[in-house]
Every structure is written in C-alpha cells, then in structure tokens.
Amino acid sequence: MKRLVFALFSLLSLAAHAELNVFATVPEWGALVKEIGGKHADVFIATGGLQDPHHVEARPSLIARARNADLVVATGAELEVGWLPVILRNSGNPRVQPGQPGNFEAARAVRMLEVPARLDRADGDVHAGGNPHIQTDPRNILKVGEALVARMAQLDAINANEYQANFKHFAERWKAAMAKWEASAAPLRGMRVVTQHKAFPYLYDWLGILEVATLEPKPGVEPAVSYLAQVMNDVTTQKPRMVIRAAWNSPQPTEWFSEHAHIPGVVLPFTVGGSDQARDLFSFFDDTLAQLLRANK
Amino acid sequence: MYRASLFVLAACGVLASLPAQAADNDLKALREEIAQMRQAYEQRINALEARLIKAESKADSAQTVAQQAAVQQNTVQQAAASTQSNSFNPEVSMILQGSYNNLKQDPNAYQITGFVPTLGEVSPGARGFSLGESELVLSANIDPNWRGTAILALAPEGGVNVENATFESLGLGNGFSFKGGRFFSGIGYMNEQHSHAWDFADAPLAYKAFLGNQLGDDGVQVRWLAPTDLFLEFGAEVGRGRTFPGAGNNKNGVSQGAVFAHMGGDVGISNAWRVGLSWLGSSPKDRSFDDTDSTGTTVSNRFSGKSRTWVADGIWKWSPNGNSTVNNFKLQGEYFKRREDGTLASNSTAGACGGCAAGFETDQSGWYVQGVYQFMPHWRVGLRHDGLKSGTVNIGLINSGMLSFADFPQLAAHDPKRNTAMLDYSPSEFTRFRLQWARDDSGIGATDNQLFLQYIFSLGAHGAHAF
Numbered sequence: 002m003k004r005l006v007f008a009l010f011s012l013l014s015l016a017a018h019a020e021l022n023v024f025a026t027v028p029e030w031g032a033l034v035k036e037i038g039g040k041h042a043d044v045f046i047a048t049g050g051l052q053d054p055h056h057v058e059a060r061p062s063l064i065a066r067a068r069n070a071d072l073v074v075a076t077g078a079e080l081e082v083g084w085l086p087v088i089l090r091n092s093g094n095p096r097v098q099p100g101q102p103g104n105f106e107a108a109r110a111v112r113m114l115e116v117p118a119r120l121d122r123a124d125g126d127v128h129a130g131g132n133p134h135i136q137t138d139p140r141n142i143l144k145v146g147e148a149l150v151a152r153m154a155q156l157d158a159i160n161a162n163e164y165q166a167n168f169k170h171f172a173e174r175w176k177a178a179m180a181k182w183e184a185s186a187a188p189l190r191g192m193r194v195v196t197q198h199k200a201f202p203y204l205y206d207w208l209g210i211l212e213v214a215t216l217e218p219k220p221g222v223e224p225a226v227s228y229l230a231q232v233m234n235d236v237t238t239q240k241p242r243m244v245i246r247a248a249w250n251s252p253q254p255t256e257w258f259s260e261h262a263h264i265p266g267v268v269l270p271f272t273v274g275g276s277d278q279a280r281d282l283f284s285f286f287d288d289t290l291a292q293l294l295r296a297n298k
Numbered sequence: 299m300y301r302a303s304l305f306v307l308a309a310c311g312v313l314a315s316l317p318a319q320a321a322d323n324d325l326k327a328l329r330e331e332i333a334q335m336r337q338a339y340e341q342r343i344n345a346l347e348a349r350l351i352k353a354e355s356k357a358d359s360a361q362t363v364a365q366q367a368a369v370q371q372n373t374v375q376q377a378a379a380s381t382q383s384n385s386f387n388p389e390v391s392m393i394l395q396g397s398y399n400n401l402k403q404d405p406n407a408y409q410i411t412g413f414v415p416t417l418g419e420v421s422p423g424a425r426g427f428s429l430g431e432s433e434l435v436l437s438a439n440i441d442p443n444w445r446g447t448a449i450l451a452l453a454p455e456g457g458v459n460v461e462n463a464t465f466e467s468l469g470l471g472n473g474f475s476f477k478g479g480r481f482f483s484g485i486g487y488m489n490e491q492h493s494h495a496w497d498f499a500d501a502p503l504a505y506k507a508f509l510g511n512q513l514g515d516d517g518v519q520v521r522w523l524a525p526t527d528l529f530l531e532f533g534a535e536v537g538r539g540r541t542f543p544g545a546g547n548n549k550n551g552v553s554q555g556a557v558f559a560h561m562g563g564d565v566g567i568s569n570a571w572r573v574g575l576s577w578l579g580s581s582p583k584d585r586s587f588d589d590t591d592s593t594g595t596t597v598s599n600r601f602s603g604k605s606r607t608w609v610a611d612g613i614w615k616w617s618p619n620g621n622s623t624v625n626n627f628k629l630q631g632e633y634f635k636r637r638e639d640g641t642l643a644s645n646s647t648a649g650a651c652g653g654c655a656a657g658f659e660t661d662q663s664g665w666y667v668q669g670v671y672q673f674m675p676h677w678r679v680g681l682r683h684d685g686l687k688s689g690t691v692n693i694g695l696i697n698s699g700m701l702s703f704a705d706f707p708q709l710a711a712h713d714p715k716r717n718t719a720m721l722d723y724s725p726s727e728f729t730r731f732r733l734q735w736a737r738d739d740s741g742i743g744a745t746d747n748q749l750f751l752q753y754i755f756s757l758g759a760h761g762a763h764a765f
Contacts, residue, residue, distance in 0.1 A: 051619040052619060057620075058617075058765055060564060062570065064529055082762065089469075093475040095469035251623065251624045
C-alpha cells in the first residue's frame with residue numbers, strides 16, 4: 002500500500018510545473034507559443050505535422066494534458082469541432098472552457114477567407130466561419146501572435162514583460178523573413194495551380210497565386226478517377242503550372258493528376274513538422290517557398 | 299499778338315487736354331481691366347458655383363449613401379443580433395438508421411440460452427426492411443457551469459424512448475466532473491457509445507447478456523481525472539437500477555451502483571491505448587423473466603438478490619503518424635464476469651412447485667474481441683468474435699426436487715458463440731453504409747445466419763466523438 006501511495010505521488014510530481022501550461026491543438030500554434038513563452042511556457046502539441054487536423058481522435062493522452070492546461074490554443078473556426086469539445090468537457094478543467102481567458106482561438110485574430118454565403122452539407126465539409134487553414138499566410142502568424150502575447154500576458158502577469166519582449170524580437174525577425182520570402186516569391190505571382198484540398202487559400206492570397214481548380218469535388222470528399230479526368234479536361238486551357246497537396250492529404254489524387262496532366266505534383270508541409278525541413282515557423286515557410294519555386298522552374 | 303495768344307491758348311489747351319486724354323485712356327484700360335477681372339471672377343465664381351453644386355449634390359448623395367449604410371449597418375446588426383439569439387438554440391442533430399435483415403432463424407424466438415433474459419430488446423431485429431431507432435439529439439450549454447443533453451430515440455413502431463437526458467458540469471476544477479439524470483454508465487468501453495457509433499450493426503453478445511444491450515440508469519455520476527500526463531480517470535455512479543441487471547425497484551435509496559477506473563496514453567505518435575476495470579453492483583427485487591416449463595406452460599420466474607459484474611476492457615488504435623484519414627486500425631476487447639446470488643421464485647405448477655421459491659446462484663462470464671481496419675479512405679473491414687460461458691447455474695428449486703431442469707429451458711447449460719464480419723463504406727463523415735454477416739450460436743440448437751445491410755445518416759450539428 003505504501004509503495005502504491007509512493008508511486009501515485011511520484012506520478013503526481015511528474016506533472017510539469019512551468020509558469021504557463023499550454024495545450025496547442027496544432028503544431029503552428031505550439032511553435033508560436035514557444036517563440037513567445039520561451040522558458041516560461043510548457044507546450045503540449047496535440048497533433049503532428051502529418052495529421053489531418055479535421056480528423057483527430059480524442060485520445061486519452063489529450064484529455065490528461067488538457068486537465069492541467071492553463072491555456073488551450075486552438076485554430077477555431079470549427080477546425081477542431083470533431084474532437085476538441087469532447088476533450089475540454091472531459092478534462093474537468095474550468096479554466097480552458099470556451100469563453101474563458103484560458104481558451105484562445107487564433108481565427109478570431111485574422112481576416113477570414115472563403116466564408117460561405119450559404120451553409121449546406123450538400124457543399125461538403127464547409128466551415129461556417131470561413132476556411133480555417135489560416136497559418137499558411139505569414140501575415141496571419143503575426144496577427145495571431147499579437148493577440149496571443151496579450152492573452153499570455155493576461156494569464157501570467159509576472160512574466161508579461163518577457164512575453165512582450167520575446168514577441169517583439171520574434172516579430173522583427175519575422176518581418177525581415179517575410180520581406181525575404183516575398184522577394185523570392187515574385188516569380189510565383191499570377192501563377193495558376195490546381196489544389197487537392199482547399200488547404201491553401203491564405204498562402205495563395207499572400208503570394209498572388211491563382212487556384213484554377215481543386216481535386217476534391219467538395220471540401221473533404223475524396224475524388225474518384227472519373228472526376229479527376231473531368232477536372233483535367235476543364236482546366237487544360239488554363240494551363241496550371243503544378244498540382245499541390247498538403248502533406249496529410251492522401252497522395253493518390255495528386256499523383257494521378259500530376260502524371261496525366263504532365264505537370265509537377267507538389268507536397269507542401271502545411272504546418273511545422275509537415276516535412277523534414279519544416280522544423281519551426283521560419284523553416285516551414287522556407288520549405289513551402291522552396292517547394293513552389295522548384296516546381297515552377 | 300492775338301494769334302500768338304490763341305496759339306498759346308490752343309497750346310495750353312492741348313497741353314491741358316493732354317493729361318485729360320491720358321486720363322481717359324487710363325480709365326478705358328482700367329475699365330477693360332475691371333471688365334476682364336469681372337469676367338474672370340464671374341467665370342471663377344461660376345466654376346466655383348458649379349463645383350459647389352456638384353459638391354452639394356455629392357454631399358447629398360454621400361449622405362444618402364451614409365444613411366443607406368447606416369440602415370444597412372442596422373440591418374447587419376439586427377441580423378447579427380438575430381443570429382445571436384438564434385444561436386442560443388441548442389445544437390440539434392438527428393441520426394437516421396435502418397436496415398435490411400436476412401435471418402435464418404425467427405427473430406421473435408431469439409434467446410441467449412444459459413443466461414437470464416435481460417428484458418431489453420436484444421434480438422437481431424425484424425426480417426426484411428426495417429427502420430431502426432431515429433435518434434434526436436439536443437444539447438447546449440445551460441449556463442457557465444452546466445451543459446444539458448437530451449437524446450430521444452424515436453421507435454419505428456411509434457413512441458419516444460428517452461435514451462439520455464443529462465446535465466453535466468463544465469469543469470468543477472481539480473479534474474472533477476459531475477453528471478446527473480439518465481445517462482449511459484461509464485463502465486466498460488462500449489457502454490457509453492451510442493449505437494450509431496458502434497463498429498458493428500449490433501452489440502456484442504456479452505453486452506446483450508449482461509447489460510441488456512447497454513446500461514443506462516437514472517442517477518448521478520462523479521468522475522475525477524488525475525493531474526498526471528498519463529490518463530488516469532476514476533468514476534463512481536449510483537442509481538435506481540432502472541434497467542437490467544436492476545429491476546426498477548420500488549424502494550428509497552440506491553439500488554444500483556458502479557465504480558470504474560480508466561488508464562490510457564500514447565505509444566509514439568501512431569498508437570493510442572486505453573484500458574479499464576469496472577464493477578457494477580445491483581440489488582434487484584422481483585426481477586422477472588418468462589420461461590416455458592415442462593408442461594409447456596409459460597411461467598414467470600422472479601429473482602431477488604445481489605448481482606455483481608466485473609468488466610475489464612481494452613482498446614488500441616493505430617494510425618500512421620496519427621493521421622487516421624487514409625489507414626487506421628482499431629482493436630478492442632472486453633471481458634465480463636457476473637455472480638448473482640439470491641432467491642428465485644416460480645409460479646409454475648409443474649412438479650411439486652405450485653408457486654415456490656428457493657436459493658439461486660450463478661457464476662457466468664463472457665467476452666468479445668474485435669478488429670476494424672480502414673484499408674483505404676472511406677472503406678473499413680471488421681471481424682468480431684463473441685463467446686459466453688454459462689458457467690455455474692445453481693437453482694435451489696431443482697436441487698430440492700420441486701422442479702427439474704426441463705422447467706428452465708432458458709437456463710440450460712450452453713456456451714453461446716458468434717462470429718461476425720463486416721464491411722462499411724462512409725462516403726462522407728455523415729454517411730455510412732454497412733454490410734454485415736454473422737453466424738450466431740446464441741440459442742441452443744438454433745444456429746442463425748444473419749445478414750444485415752445497414753445505413754446510418756447523421757444530419758445537423760457536427761457532433762464530436764469520444765475515443
């Protein structure tokens with residue numbers, strides 16, 4: 002019995018004791034919290050870079066982590082609607098419930114694209130708040146960062162100054178990197194592309210890329226070969242330069258299209274950890290641009 | 299002299315008129331200049347006036363636009379306000395289910411021989427086309443502290459069955475949560491899942507035999523989640539014993555209760571697991587079941603006493619890199635062990651009985667294991683094996699010689715088995731078609747071949763699914 006009690010206490014002491022326990026739903030916000038929080042934030046990232054963020058299992062480990070979190074950083078705009086509510090409800094943690102300061106939604110800080118004019122499941126897996134894949138535009142990272150640093154400072158007033166300083170430093174480096182990316186991406190402006198899933202409208206908005214077609218007949222609906230052939234016929238006159246998919250999309254549709262339309266198929270990292278090169282926010286965009294520029298040669 | 303003076307005068311006149319003429323010229327020029335200036339000014343004034351008129355009209359139109367904008371803004375605000383008041387409405391969703399069943403044995407004669415019937419509807423369903431239960435789900439946050447959920451099952455033959463109606467805390471703090479009302483018990487793994495979320499068209503035999511499909515009592519539940527990175531959850535619940543193994547006792551206090559513990563975690567990014575151990579205790583009074591005695595008469599047997607069930611459960615899910623969209627695999631299994639101890643009364647008139655009662659003791663167990671593999675997006679295959687052991691059934695009425703084994707055909711020694719295979723296709727998150735085949739050996743000497751073709755559609759709010 003004594004041994005059991007001891008084991009239990011040593012388990013309890015395993016629970017991390019940083020100043021701010023943060024639960025990030027997706028890698029990009031985890032990376033952003035690390036930039037802002039530095040050594041004061043203990044970040045748990047619920048999903049990997051190769052995971053479809055729409056379909057995540059409400060795993061027991063996630064519930065255990067949400068129980069101790071001071072702050073849950075999610076994308077919002079219904080991206081995590083299929084799993085996060087279950088985790089929050091089972092966490093027994095009042096601090097991170099929706100509406101509390103410990104519940105942060107990144108999508109609230111940015112201008113949303115592709116907000117549907119009508120809501121109907123006949124249109125596929127549409128999100129009422131707009132397309133939730135906001136992290137593919139670096140300008141959004143900055144806006145979310147501004148809102149996030151304010152929230153972190155509010156929750157952990159003791160380290161507020163440090164968070165502000167960290168973010169200021171990050172924002173300077175980020176702006177410099179953005180200037181570099183924009184300069185190198187000049188040849189991509191006006192380029193026409195085909196995308197498998199509507200995962201990159203923010204990236205295209207930033208770089209001035211035109212999406213002429215998507216391979217999914219409706220968001221979240223896997224295409225059949227007959228449909229791919231139809232898309233190919235429809236867009237040949239538009240001369241797309243490449244076909245693009247996110248790392249977590251099933252590879253077949255893009256491979257098929259690439260082979261039959263004789264254009265390069267590009268796999269973009271989509272988030273931090275989405276490729277071997279995308280280790281943090283900076284290298285995530287470095288790799289995204291490198292992939293696009295290589296295919297555009 | 300005169301001429302000279304005239305000349306002088308004239309000269310003087312000329313001289314005098316010279317400045318006058320000069321002044322006249324100046325005046326003319328001045329007049330001209332003024333006229334020009336006036337013209338210029340007039341032009342400019344005209345231009346200015348024109349511009350003023352233009353500006354005024356612009357201002358007018360601007361004002362109109364502004365007014366329109368204000369009106370629009372008001373409408374937008376109103377629209378926003380009305381959406382907001384709308385959004386106070388609960389999340390509503392509806393599950394539509396139905397099937398085509400091809401059954402070799404008569405489903406009305408379905409029984410799990412060797413086990414006390416559970417009073418629940420455990421038969422494989424009607425032959426031919428049949429509508430399943432349509433589930434209406436309403437849920438919303440009640441206030442900052444509570445969330446309410448009602449799940450109403452609309453029976454195809456008419457009538458509404460309240461499956462769940464609960465209030466749930468939104469985080470009491472320190473990992474505690476509280477729930478009350480009618481809810482599916484936290485014991486086992488599958489018990490809390492609704493039938494539309496099952497991987498097969500019907501429940502495992504162990505659930506049918508020990509819980510009457512699913513345990514849903516009226517009562518309260520408290521859970522505590524340990525503050526560790528390892529998922530460690532403990533729960534306890536008490537209730538009335540509304541359904542099997544309870545008997546809806548007419549009694550104050552608590553007639554049924556359960557405690558359970560769950561533990562879970564990840565192995566790398568691709569694997570997640572959970573195991574659990576649960577104990578369910580109930581004290582049914584006059585829990586009755588019908589049987590046919592040796593004279594061929596339908597008789598009613600009533601059990602009063604204690605029912606104790608242990609459940610061990612485990613689930614393992616695999617998805618490459620945690621991405622379950624393309625391929626994933628799920629392995630789950632549960633083991634049940636039940637002891638019942640009390641008295642059994644019968645109204646049979648066979649043998650020496652004529653309405654008799656004596657001791658009753660059973661020790662029975664059952665298990666299932668199932669695996670479901672998604673081999674390509676939207677397509678899954680699954681296999682399941684069910685096994686029950688009727689074990690020890692000690693009937694005092696037989697031991698004392700008042701009745702014989704022939705008076706309890708329902709409790710004849712039999713170890714039911716079933717093997718099931720299924721294939722399902724989910725073209726979207728909200729649609730599922732399933733083909734299932736089973737060889738069911740639940741009833742003694744009545745092996746059944748069952749074929750199910752099932753559909754499940756969910757419409758409305760996007761629900762979140764538990765692990």
